[in-house]
Amino acid sequence: MKNTLALLLAATCSLSVYAEEKELTTYERYQAWLNQMLLELGADGQFNPDKGVDWSVMPGPFYTPEKKFGIGVSAVGLYKPDLADTVTQPSSVTINGFGSINGAYGLSFSNTNYLSHDKYRLFIDAEIMDSPDVFYGVGMNAGLNNDRVDYTRRTYAASVKGLLQVMQYTYVGLGFEFSKNEASDAEIEDPQNPWVGQSLAGFPDQQFSAGVTMSLAYDSRDFALNASQGRLVKLDYTHFSASLGSDHEFDRVAVNYSDYYSPDLLDGVIAWQALLEANFGDVSWDQMALLGGGSALRGYEQGHYRDRNMMISQVEYRQPIGGRHGMVYWVGAGTLSDQLSELGQEKWLTTVGVGYRFEIKQRVNLRLDMGFGNGESGFYFAINEAF
Known part of the structure; x- marks a missing residue:
């Protein structure tokens, strides 16, 4: 009798579980599958230091007129x-x-790297790329004319910088950087355009640049990858020298001012940034200041506008919308000039945009941004905030 009752209870439980499974909607099944996939990719919204390096990997498709359809992976x-x-x-x-x-x-x-209770900081960056690219010439007018040279660019670049804390939130440091850019298979869209010959005169087959950087930074941000409060004020001076193998000798001054607020009246973060880059001396075409790209002035193709000097300002509102999801809204403006004294006198390019955020690690976001500029637009898939 006991065995019969046990079998009846087991059958009843099985029917109940089956009924619950049958009640799952298509959306619920998709949600369960998506959650499992995110866990397998490490996108659990948490950080476990006991893992050593706690990884998250996110793949995604992209399309650009130059690169066509492709797959990107960010980890x-x-x-x-x-x-x-x-x-x-x-x-x-x-x-x-x-x-x-x-x-x-x-x-x-x-x-x-943040070392010895943040007394020391070490930054290492490297890049290799072989891809179709576009050169519109140097100067705001060249970019506005939209006359292009299509070519293939191969890039090798790396930089190392070390910082030492000298006061609270204040660091000084030294670094080294180099880059090699090779241009090939150039195709001129309009050979009769008068600026093309002059632009191509400064467009060699390859260019090597190497420089030493001195840095001064004040950084009170609570989390550099996604700050909710604090401030960054950074000044970098880089000297590119022939003694280091550089094909051109010139100097660069770059200033980054970024502020982050979590106001009481708003749920979220207001982030503001101003960038200034000034280059002096014999600056090569590949080392000019660039407007556009996924971090500065989203909505413009990076390199469409380039010149010796650049100024950018952008502000965005980062709004949580529940759980691990969020939205971002921004506006920005930027300009270029040949002479530093003339910076701000050329046409200003503006951008507005909206983005979606998903927290893949603790306070680390996957971002999907759509930016709109003056006659241009851009879609960006990346990890970490734009600034």
Whole structure:
């Protein structure tokens, strides 16, 4: 009798479970599948320092007129160099790669280390890329004319920078950077255009640049990858020298001012940034200041507008919308000039945009941004905030 009752109870439970499974909607099944996939990719919204490097990997498709259709993969890993240090923000390593159907490929690596309770900081960056690209010439007018030279660009670049804390939130440091750009298979869209010959005169087959950087930074941000409060004021001076093998000798001054607020009246973060870059001397075409791209002035193709000097300002509102989801809205403006004294007198390019955020690691977001500029637009898939 007991065995019969047990069988009846088991059958009843099985029918109940079956009924619950039958009640699952298509959306619920999809949600369960998606959650499982995110867990397998490491996108659990958490950070476990005991894992060593706690990784998350996110693939995604893309399309651009030059690269055509392709697949990009972004990976971010968080880690603690000292597990006993519970105060210092995690160090990070970010790897971005892509490949497209026309043979374009690229791989970039970025590593940020906070050492000895943030007394020392070490930054390592590297990039390799072989991809179709576009050169519109130098200067705001050249970019506005939209007369282009299509070519293939192969890039090798790397930089290392070390910082030492000298006061609270204040760091000084030294670094070294080099890049090699090779241009080939140039095709002129309009050979009769008068600026093309002059532009191509400064467009050699290859260009090597190497420089030493001195840095001064004030950084009170609570988390560099996605700050909710604090401020960054950074000044970099780089000297590119023939004694280091550089094909051109010139100097660069770059200033980055970024502020982050979490106001009481708004649920979220307001982030503001101003960038200034000035180049002096014999600056090569590939080392000019660039407007556009996924970080500065989203909505414009990076390199469409280039010149010796650049100024950009952008502000965005980062709004949580529940759970691990969020939205971002931004506006921005930027301009270029040949002479630093003339910066701001040329036409200003504006951008507006909206983006979606999904927290893949603790305070580390996958971002999908759509930016709109003056007659241009851009879609961006990446990990970490734009600034």
